[in-house]
Amino acid sequence: MIDIAFTLNGTPCTVAAPPFAPLSDTLRERLGLTGTKEGCNAGDCGACTVLVDGAQACACLIPSAQAQGAEVQTVEATQGEVGAVLARLRAAFLAHGAAQCGICSPGMLMAATDLLLRNAAPDRAAVRDALGGVLCRCTGYAKVLDAVLDAAPQAAPAPEAGKAVGAGIARLDGVAKLDGTDRFGADEAPADALWLRVVRSPHASARFTLGDLEAARREWRLDAILTADDVPGLNAFGIMPALKDQPVLSDGLVRFRGEAVLGLVGTREAVMAVRDSALPITWHPLPALHGTAEASAAEAPQLHAHAPGNLLIEGKLNRGTPARDIANAEGRFTTAFVEHAYIEPEAGYAQPAPDGLGMEVFACTQAPYMDREETARVLGVAEELVRIRPSACGGGFGGKLDVSVQPLLAVAASKLNRPIRIVYSRAESMASTTKRHPASITARMSADAEGRFTSYEFDADFNTGAYASWGATVANRVPVHAGGPYRIPNLRNRARAIYTNDTPAGAFRGFGVPQAAIATESLVDDLAEQLGLDRWEIRRRNAIGRGDTTHSGQVLHASAGLPECLDALKPEWEAMLARVAAHNATSPRERLGAGIACMWYGCGNTSMSNPSRMKLTLSRDGTLTLFNGAVDIGQGSTTVMAQICADALGLPLQNFRFVLGDTSRTYDAGKTSASRQTFVSGRAAMETGLALRRRILALANAGEDAVLALEGTQLRVGAARVIDLATLDADLEAEGRYDPPTTALDENGQGTPYATYGFAAQIALVSVDTALGVTRVKRIVAAQDVGRAVNPTLVLGQIHGGIAQGLGLALMEEFIPGRTENLHDYLIPTAGDVPEIAVHLIEDPEPEGPYGAKGVGEPALVPTAPAILSAIRHATGVTMRQVPVLPHRLWEQMR
Amino acid sequence: MTAYHRPTRLEDALAIRAGADVAVLAGGTDIFPARTARAAWGDPTHKDVLDISALPGLREISETDEGWRIGCLVTWSTLIGAALPPLFDGLKAAAREVGGRQVQNRATLVGNMVTASPAGDGIPILLALDASVEIISRRGARRVAVAEFLTGYRTTALAADELVLALHVPRLHGGQGGFRKLGARHYLVISIAMTAGVIATDSAGRITSARIALGACSAVAQRLPALEAALIGVARAQATQVVQPHHLQSISPIDDIRASAAYRRDAALVLLRDLLEARA
Numbered sequence A: 001m002i003d004i005a006f007t008l009n010g011t012p013c014t015v016a017a018p019p020f021a022p023l024s025d026t027l028r029e030r031l032g033l034t035g036t037k038e039g040c041n042a043g044d045c046g047a048c049t050v051l052v053d054g055a056q057a058c059a060c061l062i063p064s065a066q067a068q069g070a071e072v073q074t075v076e077a078t079q080g081e082v083g084a085v086l087a088r089l090r091a092a093f094l095a096h097g098a099a100q101c102g103i104c105s106p107g108m109l110m111a112a113t114d115l116l117l118r119n120a121a122p123d124r125a126a127v128r129d130a131l132g133g134v135l136c137r138c139t140g141y142a143k144v145l146d147a148v149l150d151a152a153p154q155a156a157p158a159p160e161a162g163k164a165v166g167a168g169i170a171r172l173d174g175v176a177k178l179d180g181t182d183r184f185g186a187d188e189a190p191a192d193a194l195w196l197r198v199v200r201s202p203h204a205s206a207r208f209t210l211g212d213l214e215a216a217r218r219e220w221r222l223d224a225i226l227t228a229d230d231v232p233g234l235n236a237f238g239i240m241p242a243l244k245d246q247p248v249l250s251d252g253l254v255r256f257r258g259e260a261v262l263g264l265v266g267t268r269e270a271v272m273a274v275r276d277s278a279l280p281i282t283w284h285p286l287p288a289l290h291g292t293a294e295a296s297a298a299e300a301p302q303l304h305a306h307a308p309g310n311l312l313i314e315g316k317l318n319r320g321t322p323a324r325d326i327a328n329a330e331g332r333f334t335t336a337f338v339e340h341a342y343i344e345p346e347a348g349y350a351q352p353a354p355d356g357l358g359m360e361v362f363a364c365t366q367a368p369y370m371d372r373e374e375t376a377r378v379l380g381v382a383e384e385l386v387r388i389r390p391s392a393c394g395g396g397f398g399g400k401l402d403v404s405v406q407p408l409l410a411v412a413a414s415k416l417n418r419p420i421r422i423v424y425s426r427a428e429s430m431a432s433t434t435k436r437h438p439a440s441i442t443a444r445m446s447a448d449a450e451g452r453f454t455s456y457e458f459d460a461d462f463n464t465g466a467y468a469s470w471g472a473t474v475a476n477r478v479p480v481h482a483g484g485p486y487r488i489p490n491l492r493n494r495a496r497a498i499y500t501n502d503t504p505a506g507a508f509r510g511f512g513v514p515q516a517a518i519a520t521e522s523l524v525d526d527l528a529e530q531l532g533l534d535r536w537e538i539r540r541r542n543a544i545g546r547g548d549t550t551h552s553g554q555v556l557h558a559s560a561g562l563p564e565c566l567d568a569l570k571p572e573w574e575a576m577l578a579r580v581a582a583h584n585a586t587s588p589r590e591r592l593g594a595g596i597a598c599m600w601y602g603c604g605n606t607s608m609s610n611p612s613r614m615k616l617t618l619s620r621d622g623t624l625t626l627f628n629g630a631v632d633i634g635q636g637s638t639t640v641m642a643q644i645c646a647d648a649l650g651l652p653l654q655n656f657r658f659v660l661g662d663t664s665r666t667y668d669a670g671k672t673s674a675s676r677q678t679f680v681s682g683r684a685a686m687e688t689g690l691a692l693r694r695r696i697l698a699l700a701n702a703g704e705d706a707v708l709a710l711e712g713t714q715l716r717v718g719a720a721r722v723i724d725l726a727t728l729d730a731d732l733e734a735e736g737r738y739d740p741p742t743t744a745l746d747e748n749g750q751g752t753p754y755a756t757y758g759f760a761a762q763i764a765l766v767s768v769d770t771a772l773g774v775t776r777v778k779r780i781v782a783a784q785d786v787g788r789a790v791n792p793t794l795v796l797g798q799i800h801g802g803i804a805q806g807l808g809l810a811l812m813e814e815f816i817p818g819r820t821e822n823l824h825d826y827l828i829p830t831a832g833d834v835p836e837i838a839v840h841l842i843e844d845p846e847p848e849g850p851y852g853a854k855g856v857g858e859p860a861l862v863p864t865a866p867a868i869l870s871a872i873r874h875a876t877g878v879t880m881r882q883v884p885v886l887p888h889r890l891w892e893q894m895r
Numbered sequence B: 001m002t003a004y005h006r007p008t009r010l011e012d013a014l015a016i017r018a019g020a021d022v023a024v025l026a027g028g029t030d031i032f033p034a035r036t037a038r039a040a041w042g043d044p045t046h047k048d049v050l051d052i053s054a055l056p057g058l059r060e061i062s063e064t065d066e067g068w069r070i071g072c073l074v075t076w077s078t079l080i081g082a083a084l085p086p087l088f089d090g091l092k093a094a095a096r097e098v099g100g101r102q103v104q105n106r107a108t109l110v111g112n113m114v115t116a117s118p119a120g121d122g123i124p125i126l127l128a129l130d131a132s133v134e135i136i137s138r139r140g141a142r143r144v145a146v147a148e149f150l151t152g153y154r155t156t157a158l159a160a161d162e163l164v165l166a167l168h169v170p171r172l173h174g175g176q177g178g179f180r181k182l183g184a185r186h187y188l189v190i191s192i193a194m195t196a197g198v199i200a201t202d203s204a205g206r207i208t209s210a211r212i213a214l215g216a217c218s219a220v221a222q223r224l225p226a227l228e229a230a231l232i233g234v235a236r237a238q239a240t241q242v243v244q245p246h247h248l249q250s251i252s253p254i255d256d257i258r259a260s261a262a263y264r265r266d267a268a269l270v271l272l273r274d275l276l277e278a279r280a
């Protein structure tokens, strides 16, 4: 420990800190400035960007000793030139929707400040260069660049009562994301919390025995070393209701590299000082099954007693009888593990309730109610005794639907009876949490002479890794969607989820549908080529629309805007084709290509009840509070629910206060997944607003169209009536609930699995350096039927972000356990990789949805990768059936 | 506990270096990620640290009788912003492609060289610049050519008691530097392969001196003497046509997560042609 004296945000400061500790750690843990985030501690993500002597730097790479005598500025800066630039940037970020989850925002703001201090009027390329070192997984960077370039940001005016839906207002939770005060999982903990560090298996498959842990505990001055024996309840968790197959701490057999083995509890210094190799663990490595081919081989060892052949589940859809036709296409496709790469690694704390019975967990999550259920089971207590308080969530994309830190923290906190804290390292997050399922797909598709699709067959093995997680959801969702948003009378679809010794695969934006779309859209291009049809034309001819029947036999009565999406893209498609032809005529090496793809996506859980419930109170002191259990993971549900509820009630947004996603205070609004929050919880928010409105109107004996106004405790109802809330006997309270109508699927996958579907089409322009096999995406135009854009700014943000993730899936992302467990070997798109994006919002209202809205979160990602592959093929003549299309893979295919 | 030294005098630094096995730390941009990677899998131990960032006089690029001296604390950003002749254009181009601005602002060229990674973007251009390394210890000073300094995959000729004090770049009349990097994304990317070169031409536009190096295609980046020899006397505008597969006989690219060996070999040729395509 040394004393380090420096200037921090304009003020002299001295701090005692270990000289080799990263400056980011000293800022956060010793100076309490948690606005500076840590996403990797390796320089890769830029979340920790600060200014040191006026130049941007990664605080995680700077030894605290080097701060001596320096000027350090962080996102918390308010004074001087830096403060002024930051203030302007914050306003611009807010107005443009440049912060979604907000975990990257402090780094983005500091990098942008560095630029603007040197260059007051930069161009887009200069902004990109300046922000190139900060990764964002949510926004696709477009709005961030817009915000930095906007020298005079104008906030959208607050919409009046009844006009909130459809307004692109700034997110309601945005300010805290931009001034560094939002509390993510690692940003808050009781002062007396001990730390938990998890010892994880370095082997993909092994047995282990434990020696004298008590001696080790004493030697390393730990408070406890937790094993499977310390789990008070059931040492198991998992998404499927009847299959809890993953242990909190392994009981002697590990099934993947990264599986939790021991929990070290003590002071931070103590748990961090332990060398894993010095612990009394004796490993007996076993042969590991990597990939579905190995795991489904006849002689493969069985990984779970309940899963003969290592088959977790098989989903099917059969309709008609597929047969060959005039045009026939077939292919084998493979996709890789994809990492969510949210910039916030899992973190949080647990603390026993003062009554000695309950447990409170504060952590980042997408599914607080499921966390509660899982945590209670592991503790062996009633669910009501567990309170989940979601922290701000620094990105999820499906990866924070499963529990991670929650049961571990709860077990430790209950054993030691004191608060316990944990922050996953980036490598730990990547090695131990779920991924997108790798898929091996064989698919066939046929069309008649007019290019009408007649048959489709799909057979896919999804690698679900060592534990089930969301494998069953993928296997059920994929057969329903695999054929794509087209009229096809004959289908035979099968999806299997197979256990392996790889990292568990779970939920990731699209639940297997993006993988299936890569196969299907490629076959559609094959058919177009065989028939001499334009790729847009063949899609338009087959596009499913209103009145058509889906592959599961569901008639689409409304909100089926794929034809409109395609029509919206037509002019740009023509222009793109012309541009490609003109360019390629004179450029043999740098080839352009245009590509196209479509998608559909059922909103909500597949054939399952998935209700949301909300509450709204108008108290006698005049406060209006929406109790909203939907977790905002950056997509903006907090804002969207408020807009919907406000219009349903008929009061302006400014009147609202919010209680958000806290299992002890809000009702269950389900998971933030399956593109269901706007549609399902949004409808519940609408019902809630309407219910309170009915009560008010009844109380005032006013007509249905009475205009409301709230001032203090005076509630004006229509022109004539005023209710003084203070005089009421009780607060006004109303609830709303919604559960989308679905039916179970029969043994052939027939039924109504979803109440509504999102539709989209995208076209992509790429350039390929044919000598090097390098692909650059130059432009993407998206058209998406969103039912109704409740908040166009937020909808665009979702589409941009989905496209960026789809681009990563297509071109660079490949998680290999043990090899790409960091953000320099695992590549996600940077500000320089995402192209210009144009979006057409198609609004074909969904009668079930709130004000016609339906889900947008996942759909945007689905068509991007297949559109890029289609464009690569157009540019090079090569059909890529394996993603990611790394330069050497494309080069090999071109040879 | 890791001891941490941050001396302000070179003598003290050399004494510490002579007295114990310490890790030298300049910008820390290689040291910290490596430490994070080890700690993530349960090895939090670290050598004692000798932080040289407070040593005076090592952040400058100065002109000398023979050429230029680049102090060991000169960062990529300093290089980018320095007023230097076209000889250094390749080094500046490499600097702009290292990491993001945050890394460029802290990381040193010397640190990049001492790490001696096959993918170190600074190394091919140092080879092409014919740079030499000024090394100092309590035992005295010595100068070693960069090519001799780099002894293998992440190994160097630096002794445990030595520090690199500076790099020296000799003048080359009319010399023009260039650099080409290939990676799988735009920013923050580890090179799949990269080439660097320095070329001088006579008044007739014929190549009088060619020094070409290739990185990430062998354990240590290397010069390509056969190609260099073939370029001498060739008209600058014709240089790209000279590059032939047999010029790459000495390289030994590997298959890894970023690319296959066969691809690297072919890409190297393309990059070399692109490098030589560039303006004179």
Ligand SMILES: Cc1cc2nc3c(=O)[nH]c(=O)nc-3n(C[C@@H](O)[C@@H](O)[C@H](O)COP(=O)(O)OP(=O)(O)OC[C@H]3O[C@@H](n4cnc5c(N)ncnc54)[C@H](O)[C@@H]3O)c2cc1C
Pocket (backbone or CB within 6 Å): A042, A043, A044, A061, B023, B024, B025, B026, B027, B028, B029, B030, B031, B032, B033, B052, B072, B097, B098, B099, B100, B103, B106, B107, B108, B109, B110, B111, B112, B113, B114, B115, B119, B120, B121, B122, B158, B162, B163, B164, B165, B188, B189, B190, B191
């Ligand atoms: C996010 C990120 C992106 C990166 N991108 C790239 C890239 O695109 N291309 C690339 O080539 N590199 C890249 N790097 C690595 C690059 O930053 C380093 O190689 C850097 O140049 C090393 O300099 P440093 O001062 O930070 O070294 P340090 O980490 O301080 O030291 C590096 C090594 O050099 C030794 N050393 C340093 N100075 C001396 C000295 N004077 N005498 C003796 N030994 C010394 C140290 O002991 C250590 O072994 C990246 C790093 C990060 C974190």
Ligand code: FES
Pocket (backbone or CB within 6 Å): A037, A038, A039, A040, A041, A042, A043, A044, A045, A046, A047, A048, A049, A058, A059, A060, A061
């Ligand atoms: S935390 Fe510093 S770059 Fe990621």
Ligand code: FES
Pocket (backbone or CB within 6 Å): A098, A099, A100, A101, A102, A103, A104, A105, A135, A136, A137, A138, A139, A343, A394, A395, A634
């Ligand atoms: S907003 Fe950038 S990572 Fe979430």
